Amino acid sequence: HVRISFHNTIGRAVAPIVVDEQVLGEMVSHKVIIAEHYDANWHQQYARDHAIPWAQYEAAVQRSPHLTIEQLEGAAALMGMIANTIANLAHRNLNLERELVSARQSEADRRAAERQAIVQQAVQFMRENLEQPIRVADVAKAVSLSPTYFGVLFNEQTGSKPVDYLIELRIERAKHYLLHTAMSVMDVCVALGYDPSYFNRLFRQRTGLTPGQYARQHRQRQP
Numbered sequence: 529h530v531r532i533s534f535h536n537t538i539g540r541a542v543a544p545i546v547v548d549e550q551v552l553g554e555m556v557s558h559k560v561i562i563a564e565h566y567d568a569n570w571h572q573q574y575a576r577d578h579a580i581p582w583a584q585y586e587a588a589v590q591r592s593p594h595l596t597i598e599q600l601e602g603a604a605a606l607m608g609m610i611a612n613t614i615a616n617l618a619h620r621n622l623n624l625e626r627e628l629v630s631a632r633q634s635e636a637d638r639r640a641a642e643r644q645a646i647v648q649q650a651v652q653f654m655r656e657n658l659e660q661p662i663r664v665a666d667v668a669k670a671v672s673l674s675p676t677y678f679g680v681l682f683n684e685q686t687g688s689k690p691v692d693y694l695i696e697l698r699i700e701r702a703k704h705y706l707l708h709t710a711m712s713v714m715d716v717c718v719a720l721g722y723d724p725s726y727f728n729r730l731f732r733q734r735t736g737l738t739p740g741q742y743a744r745q746h747r748q749r750q751p
Contacts, residue, residue, distance in 0.1 A: 530600045531556075535574075536565045539600050543607035547618045555607045560593045560600065646671050647685040650678070654694055658701050661721045664690045698722075699734050706743040713739040 531540045541557040566589075575585040595603070653670045654662070667690060668678035682690045698720050705711045705719065716739065717727045731739045 530597065530604055532562065532565075535567065535570055537561055537567070537571070539565075539595070539597070541600050541604035541607055543604060543611040545611045545615050545618070547615050547622065552615075552618065555611050557600075557603055557607065558593070560595045561589060562600065563594045563596050565597075566594075643681055643685055646673070647682055650682060650690070651693070651697075654697050658698050659719050659721070662694075664694065667694070695730065696734070699731060702727075702731065702739065703735075703742065703746075706739060707746050713743065 529542055531542050532538070538559050539562045540559055543555040545552045545554060571585065571589070572582060574580075575582050650667050650671050653667055657666075664679065665675045668675040671678065673681065679690055682688070682693070686693060688696070702716050702720060705716045706713070711719070713728075714724060716722075717724045720727070722730070728738050731737070731742070735742060737745070
């Protein structure tokens with residue numbers, strides 16, 4: 529469109545840049561004097577009112593570009609085509625950015641799912657081999673990771689170090705044996721591959737009771 533001001537004398541061609549129904553900015557031409565709207569009498573009075581010598585005022589008018597309304601409207605139409613091109617490019621860039629963000633999120637979700645699956649596989653391997661003399665290195669090998677990276681990944685997903693998690697699983701398995709079977713403390717130590725002295729100390733640290741105390745207290749509560 530054409531924007532007119534200063535007693536309909538000054539005009540500008542204007543083309544807004546609109547992307548996704550939002551005005552991001554606008555293209556604006558330089559000011560020009562609209563030839564058919566120039567009122568010499570009005571401008572002479574304006575110069576007198578503002579104490580501007582008419583010769584200087586008129587010289588400034590002569591130096592300024594002059595266009596007709598039709599020419600300004602043509603410039604506005606041309607600028608509109610350029611503005612539309614800019615808007616289309618911006619729209620494509622926004623869509624591309626959204627697609628990239630979505631792709632990054634999908635990739636992040638895929639990697640997170642992979643990490644969770646690895647840890648679940650590791651925990652399953654631990655549970656299935658609690659009676660075997662497995663170490664963290666064996667668990668890492670089972671999921672095809674280095675022990676160092678496996679330790680970092682496992683801690684990230686569970687909040688526990690693999691060695692502590694493995695101990696907790698064995699303690700829980702020991703509790704099950706002591707509570708639901710007639711196995712002695714020595715039998716449990718042998719089944720889980722623990723030295724009796726070390727197992728007693730470890731069990732007490734985790735439960736507050738020795739294996740024998742735990743068995744006596746909890747077996748008595750069984751119906």
